[in-house]
Amino acid sequence: MNKLFTTPNLVSLGRALLGPLVLMLLLADSFYALLLALVIVSIAIASDFFDGHLARRNESADELGRYVDGACDVIFNLGVFLGFLAIGWLPASWFLAIYFTEIIVPYAGAFSKQIGQPFEIRWSTKLKMVIHPAAQFVMLVMALTMTGPTAAGDTMLGIAILGAAVLASVAFLVDHVVLVFLRTTRPV
DSSP, rough: OGGGHHHHHHHHHHHHHHHHHHHHHHHHHHEEEEEHHHHHHHHHHHHHHHHHHHHHTTOOOHHHHHHHHHHHHHHHHHHHHHHHHHSSSSSSHHHHHHHHHHHHHHHHHHHHHHHOOHHHOOOHHHHHHHHHHHHHHHHHHHHHHHHSSSHHHHHHHHHHHHHHHHHHHHHHHHHHHHHHHHEEEEEE
């Protein structure tokens, strides 16, 4: 059997498809589209925890699965945050901070692995893994309970929530880039 098509990887791949779907729903600009987007984000959050648990339980956790899970997380998160950008909740500079973090850190991880010191799960990884889905969920709940989707991004709470997501991304980036720098400049 192909190692890509394990149940945990299929769960991850399904999550990747949900990010662009949330983007399209946000652009639809209706109450029911926002409600469906909230349901989909909730399913994606649950699937992110479920796929890893399933892989460990089935003893199918491997390098490919970790890569698939991470890549699918990136696709999902960028789809949702791109939707937030498109409807005016997220300034372009904030989206770019999230985007470049999602691109640079995997390359830094590949480089670190190449020099024989692969990344381990760090505090900044855990922080981002909690803040990003929480921000996505709370922003959609706010949009559903306020006068419209644009209202959520215009509140101080909305700005603070999305600011926390950006800061979590920046902390993740700085933490990992500094780690690679320290690993490559240490005297042998």
